[in-house]
Every structure is written in structure tokens, then in C-alpha cells.
Amino acid sequence: MNGHLYKKVxxxxxxLIFLTAxxxxxxxxxxSADSLILAHTDxxxxxxxxxxxxxxxxxxxxxxxxxxxxxxxxxxxxxxxKEPLALxxxxxxxxxxxxxVKADYDSSFHYLEKAEQLFRSLRSKEATEGNAMVLHNxxxxxxxxxxxxxAIDYYxxxxxxxxxxxxxxxxxxxxxxxxxxxxxxxxxxxAEKYARDCILLSQQADDAFMVATGSIALTSALMEQGKxxxxxxxxxxxxxxxxxxxxxxxxxxxxxxxxHYLMAYQKDYPLAVKEYEKARELTESIGDExxxxxxxxxxxxxxxLNNQYEDAHSAAQxxxxxxxxxxxKDKKEIASWMLAQVNARNRDxxxxxxxxxxxxxxxxxxxxxxxxxxMAFLETVYQTEKKELKIDALEKQRxxxxxxxxxxxxxxxIALAFAFIRYRLAVSKRKLAxxxxxxxxxxxxxxxxxxxxxGETAERTRLAKDLHDGLGSMLSLVKFNLPQVKDEAAVLxxxxxxxxxxxxxxxxxxxxxxxxxxxxxxxxxxxxxGLKASLTDFCAAIPIADFHYFGDETRLSEKMEIMIYxxxxxxxxxxxxxxxxxxxxxxxxxxxxxxxxxxxxxxxxFDQEQVVEGMGLQNVRQRVDAFHGKMNVYSSNQGTEIHxxxxxxxxxT
Numbered sequence: 031m032n033g034h035l036y037k038k039v040x041x042x043x044x045x046l047i048f049l050t051a052x053x054x055x056x057x058x059x060x061x062s063a064d065s066l067i068l069a070h071t072d073x074x075x076x077x078x079x080x081x082x083x084x085x086x087x088x089x090x091x092x093x094x095x096x097x098x099x100x101x102x103x104x105x106x107x108x109x110x111x112k113e114p115l116a117l118x119x120x121x122x123x124x125x126x127x128x129x130x131v132k133a134d135y136d137s138s139f140h141y142l143e144k145a146e147q148l149f150r151s152l153r154s155k156e157a158t159e160g161n162a163m164v165l166h167n168x169x170x171x172x173x174x175x176x177x178x179x180x181a182i183d184y185y186x187x188x189x190x191x192x193x194x195x196x197x198x199x200x201x202x203x204x205x206x207x208x209x210x211x212x213x214x215x216x217x218x219x220x221a222e223k224y225a226r227d228c229i230l231l232s233q234q235a236d237d238a239f240m241v242a243t244g245s246i247a248l249t250s251a252l253m254e255q256g257k258x259x260x261x262x263x264x265x266x267x268x269x270x271x272x273x274x275x276x277x278x279x280x281x282x283x284x285x286x287x288x289x290h291y292l293m294a295y296q297k298d299y300p301l302a303v304k305e306y307e308k309a310r311e312l313t314e315s316i317g318d319e320x321x322x323x324x325x326x327x328x329x330x331x332x333x334x335l336n337n338q339y340e341d342a343h344s345a346a347q348x349x350x351x352x353x354x355x356x357x358x359k360d361k362k363e364i365a366s367w368m369l370a371q372v373n374a375r376n377r378d379x380x381x382x383x384x385x386x387x388x389x390x391x392x393x394x395x396x397x398x399x400x401x402x403x404x405m406a407f408l409e410t411v412y413q414t415e416k417k418e419l420k421i422d423a424l425e426k427q428r429x430x431x432x433x434x435x436x437x438x439x440x441x442x443x444i445a446l447a448f449a450f451i452r453y454r455l456a457v458s459k460r461k462l463a464x465x466x467x468x469x470x471x472x473x474x475x476x477x478x479x480x481x482x483x484x485g486e487t488a489e490r491t492r493l494a495k496d497l498h499d500g501l502g503s504m505l506s507l508v509k510f511n512l513p514q515v516k517d518e519a520a521v522l523x524x525x526x527x528x529x530x531x532x533x534x535x536x537x538x539x540x541x542x543x544x545x546x547x548x549x550x551x552x553x554x555x556x557x558x559x560g561l562k563a564s565l566t567d568f569c570a571a572i573p574i575a576d577f578h579y580f581g582d583e584t585r586l587s588e589k590m591e592i593m594i595y596x597x598x599x600x601x602x603x604x605x606x607x608x609x610x611x612x613x614x615x616x617x618x619x620x621x622x623x624x625x626x627x628x629x630x631x632x633x634x635x636f637d638q639e640q641v642v643e644g645m646g647l648q649n650v651r652q653r654v655d656a657f658h659g660k661m662n663v664y665s666s667n668q669g670t671e672i673h674x675x676x677x678x679x680x681x682x683t
Contacts, residue, residue, distance in 0.1 A: 042667075045425075052291045063086075063099035063100040064098055065083055066086060066100060067082055067103055067104075067107070069085075069291070070082045070085070076111065077111065079104050079107060079108050079113065079116035079119065079120060080119060082100065082104055083101075083104060083119055086101075086123075088333075097131065098131070098298050101123050101124040101127050104120040105117065105120040105121065105124065105490075108120050113152070114152060115148075115152055115154070115156060115157060116162055117148060118144075118145045118149050118152070118157070119145070121141045121142070121145035121148065122141070122145040122164055122167070124143060125138045125140070125141035125145060125164075125167060125570070126138070126167065127169070128141065129170070129171060135171050135175065138167075138171060139168070139171060139636040142164050142167050142168060145164050146164045146165075147159070149161035149164060155195050155196075158191055158194055158195040159191070159192070159195045159197050159200070161191055162188045162195065162197070162200065163188070163200065165184050165185075165187045165188040165191065166184070166185065166188040166204050166207070167198070168184040169183075169184030169185045169204070169207060170183040170207055172184060173207060173210070173211055173214075175453035178211055178214070181207075181211060181272070182211070184209065185204050185208055185357050188200075188204050189201065189204055198231060198235065199231075199235040201231050202228045202231040202232040202235065202237060202240040202244065203226045203240065205209040205226070205227045205228040205231065205244075206225065206243055206247055208224045209221045209223075209224035209225040209228060209244070209247045209248075209251065210247060212224060212251075213250055213251060213254070217256045218251045218255045219251075219255070221247065221251035221254075222248060222251040222252060222255070224247075225244050225245075225248035226248060228240065228243075228244035228247065229244040229245060229248065230243055232244055233256075238271055238275070239271070239275075239277075240538045241271070242268045242271040242272070242277075242280050244265065245265075245268050246268060246280075246283050246287065248260075248264060249264050249268075249287055252264075253287075253291065253294065253295075257293065258295045260490065261287075261291050262288075265287055265288050265291070266284075267285040268280055268283060268284045268287075269281060270285060277585075277647050278312050279312075282309050282313060282321075285306070285308040285309035285312070286305075286306070286309045288305045288326070289302045289304075289306040289309065289328070290302075290328070290333065293331075293332055293335065298382045299332060299335045299336035300336055302332050302335075302336070303329075303332045303333060303336050303338065306325070306328060306332050309325055310325055310326075310329060313325045319355070320352075321351055322348070322352060323352035323353055323361055324346075324361065326348045326349040327345075327346075327349045327353075327361050327364050327365065329345045330342045330345035330346040330364075330365070330368045331364075331368060332597065334368060334371060339372050339376070340372075342371075342372050343368075343372040343373075344367060346364075346365045346368040346369045346372065347369065349361055349364065349368075350362060350365035350366065350369065353365055360392075362388075362392055363392035363393050364389075366388045366389035366392065367385075367389035367393075369381075369382075369385045370382045370383075370385035370386035370389060374386075426625060496573075556591060556592070556595055557588075558584070560585050560586075560589050560591060561586070561594060561595060561618065561620075562579050562583055562618070564595055565579070565595065565618065566579075568595075568598075568599065568602075569602075572602065572606070572614070574611065574612060574614055575602060575612050575614040575616060576614070576615050576616065576617075577615070578615070578616070578617045578618070579617075579618050579620075580617070580618070580619045580620070581619050581620035581621050582620050582621060584620070586625070586678070590625075590657065590676075593657060594618075594625070594676075595629060597627070597653055597654065598616060598618075598627060598629060598676065600646050600649060601629040601646075601650060601672055602614060602616065602629060603630065603646070603669070604644070604646045604647065605631040605633060607632060608633075609631045609633025609635070609669075610634050611631035611633035611669070612632055612633075614629065614630070615628075615630040615631070616628070616629055616630075617630075621678075622678070623677065623678050624676065624677055624678055626673065626674060626675040627673075627674055628671060628672065628673045629672050630669065630670070630671045630672075631670055632668065632669040634667055635665040635666050635667050635668065635669055635670050636665050637665075637672070638663060638665055644665070647663070647672075650672075650674075654674050656674070657676055658676075658677065659674055659675060659676040659677070660674070660675050661673070661674045662674075
């Protein structure tokens, strides 16, 4: 019995993806025809018909009446505006309306033929693409009618035009329909192949709608072959697309197919019932009687397998009523058979016998029709094999054209590149000569700056030593002898004693000032202990300055340490003189191959575009350039930050 149920579900389920045959998205949002047209009318009263059609597709299934009104209005407006391309697009849209909403294939074919005539008369890429879509639509109609050989012919013509228009995006729509057709003729391996091709092209075109559509087709083909490994992941992606894009139809297909997976593969009937019930809520919100009928048919079987006999009876009864209204023999047979099973369980054997007789009578009728269909299927498979060769040849031809185009482009590129290289070589030689001259000039300037800095350092060292050892020693000796003069000299008057004491105090101040000047000219702590100690002493002497040191304390070359000390000294002095700062932050970071320092203040800052750098900043920049470093200045009304970064070589450590 279970095998019979699964066969019925599979037969109903394989037709679901025809609703995407015209490539229409689904949403429940809608506008009236008048408001939609008004929204796409410019100030001169001209209507953008293509934009109106695209917008109206978004409520195609939920508000078909407004969609028909929009299609009629676009035809009228296109005729009045005398726009052949827009008129062709309007005819095509009307044909889609008749196919998708009313299943009126004759009216659909009529409007599509009118669209084809106009598209063929126009010479543009957009017209070629439109004609390709019309041929695709013709194929879809023939496929629904069961004329598979004719459908394949239309699909091949559509693929050729898509190729001519260099539009690979809509290949996916045609490949999806071919996959569906192979499912109908029970060739699930080829159905799988074309579904995978559809998904691949859609991913390359970033078409999420067709990725989800192709995934449904692939899921169908895989489950028919008993390949369940990829099914759950594919369905999850379909669900994610539906929820993200407010597409309840895709979410409906997810629950419906996942319920089939749970029932056929997992044998988890309770969970399968839950998934079908979730699908039922979405089906009722969509309001399509055909979908409600097919869904209730599958749901009644799931209820029966889950021993929910009353629910199975109710769902089967709903299926039977809708099947009679819609003249669906296979659903009437499934519903009658299911009602017979439920009534037999309830020991109502008379009703069960009558319903079972009806089911068998319908089954015999369907069996005869199925035999005829199977014969047609065999012929179709034979014919489609020949069409398959055409499709492969078309694909090979397309690849050949692509390869020839690439080869021609490569040859042209090589020729242009050769000419360009010759031109660039001549330009490069001239530039190299200019750059070499500039480099030599820069090296001369750097050598001169370095020599100046070396001379300055040597002179500061000499002056500091002379001041400290010479003049400092003399002042200290004077201070030492003065008290003795005081003691040995005659008694001084009170006023003279006061002056004497004041002179000694001034002498002390002079000695301290001399030591400070000598220290700043060449700090003894810098020469003995390095940057960290000397900068700590320097910042400690300034109440508003803080010093932070990070990293390695390895000594650098004497020139490098003196340069960094002088730069920081100059920058701090600049902040004290000009910034009106309340706080100055000095930071030094030393690593194995680089050293950087930053001086920040919270002062008034300056406008870097209007204020020219002073002598102090210019001196710092010259020192940094001499050591091939980088200096960046950032200033605003909230303060100034100057950051210097230097690369360390083996000579400098």
C-alpha cells in the first residue's frame, strides 16, 4: 500500500515547477493598474512601459485581475505612444497573463504571435532577447500540452537567439524547462543534468530566483532516482530564498517537497504531516484551487500513513470536490481510493466498496491513457535524443565562437601591447635619466643635511663639554672661594652682607642654568644610558608632559639616538610655545626592525592647508628625511599629533 501512495505523490509532485516556466517571481504586494502606471509616468506624461510590466510581475499570482488590467493598459499606451518595442513587450506580457492565470493557451499563443512579429521587425539586441523569450514561452505552452518534440524545437530556437544576443542569463529558464520535460518522460538522469546546468548558469548570473527554481527541479530528479544526499541542503536553500524575498510560493514548495522527503525516505510520517500542514497554510493564502487540490491529495495520504483517519477523510473529500470541479481524473482516483480506505477502517464497507469501484474505474481509464502517454513518451525520447544532438552542437558552436573571439582578442592585445611596450620603453629611458638625475640631487641634499647634522652634533657636544668642564668648573671654583673671602675679610656692613649673599645665590643659579644648557645641548644620560632614560628625565622636568616607552631597549647608533632626542625636544618645545596645551603625551615604540615616536597635545591646533610649517617643524622634517623616515602631521581644533616612523638597519642598532 505504501508503494502505491508514494507513486501517487510522485506523479502529482513532478508538475509543480511549471509555474516558474515564464520566470515570474512571487509576492503578495500589489498596486492598482492606474497607480502603477502613474508611478512610472514622467513629467512630460510619457509612460515607461517596460518598468510598468516589470513592476506588475511582482503581484502576478496574488492579484491577477489587476495584472490583466495593467497588460491591457500597456498595450493601449504603447499604441498611443507609437513604441513598437514596448508594444511587443506588452503583447508578450498579455500572453503570459493568459497562460499563467487562465491557462487559456489559444489566447496566450495569439498574443505571443503578435509579439513575435513585432520583435522580428525590429533590429536591436533588446528585440532579439524579447523574441527569444517568446520562443521560450511557445515551448512552455507546447510542453504543458504534452507536445514535447515541438517544445524542444522552440527551446533550441530560443537558445540560438539568446546566444545571438549574448544573453546567457535566460539560458537558465530554458534549461529548467528542458529538465522538467525529461522528468515527464521519466529520464531522471537527464533531468538532473539540465537542472544542475540551470543552477550553475543562474549562479554565474547572480539570479537567485532561478537558482531556487532549478533547485526544486533538481530535488525532484534526485528523489525520483532515490538520491537523497543533497535533497535537504537544496530544499533549505529554497526556503532561505523564499523567506528572504517574501516569496511564499517557494516556501510552499519547500514544505511540500520536504514532506515528501520525510514520508518517502525517512518514513517519519508525523513530521511529514507537519510539513504538509505548513504547506497547506501557504496554499490557502495563495488561493490557487489547483494547488489546494494537489496539496490536499498528498496531505490525505500523509494523514492516512500517520493513522489520522478523520483528517485523511477530510483532506480526501476536499481533493475529490476540487478534482470534479477542475476535471482532474488522477486526483479523483486518488481521492476515491483514499476515501475507500478510510471508510473501510471505519467499517462502512458499503460506501468503501462504492468508492473503491469508482477508484478502479478511474484507474482503468487512466491506465489506458497512461499507455497512450507512455507510447508518446517513447517516441518523444527518441526524438529528443536527436534534438539533444542539436543542443550539444549549438553549445559546441557557441564555445567555438567564444574561443575564436578570445583568440582574436588575444592577438589584437599582443599587437597593441607590443606597440605600447615600444612606446613605454622610449618613455622609460627618458624618465630613468630624469629620475637618476633627481636621485643624485636628492642624495647630494641628504649628504649635505647629514653633514650639517653631524657638524651640529659635534659642535653641540664640544660646546656642552666646554661649558661643563671649562666655564662650569671656573664658576664652581669662584663659588668655593667666596665664603673664604667672607670669613677672612674685614667686617662687612649689613647691606654689603646682603648683597654678598645675593651674589652667591645668583652664582648658584648661573651654575644650575649652565648645567641645564649643557645638558640640553648634549644630555649626559643620553650618551650613557640611551633614549629611554634621557627622555624620561626630559619629560619629568615638564609638569604637563608624560612619557611612555614600549618595546626593546636595545641601544641604537649614537647618530640615531641624538636625532630622535632632538626631534622630540623640538616638538615638545613647539607644543609648549604655540599649542596652549594642558597636556602633552610623548610615546616611543622600539621594535627589532623599526622605531617610531609620537608627540600629542590637546592644544588649539592649526589649519594645515593655510598655515606654513615653521622653522622647528622644518628642522624635524629634515632630520627625519636624512634617516629616510616618514613624518605625518595631524592637526585640528582638538589638538595636534605628529608621528614619525623609522626603519632600522644593522648599522643603526
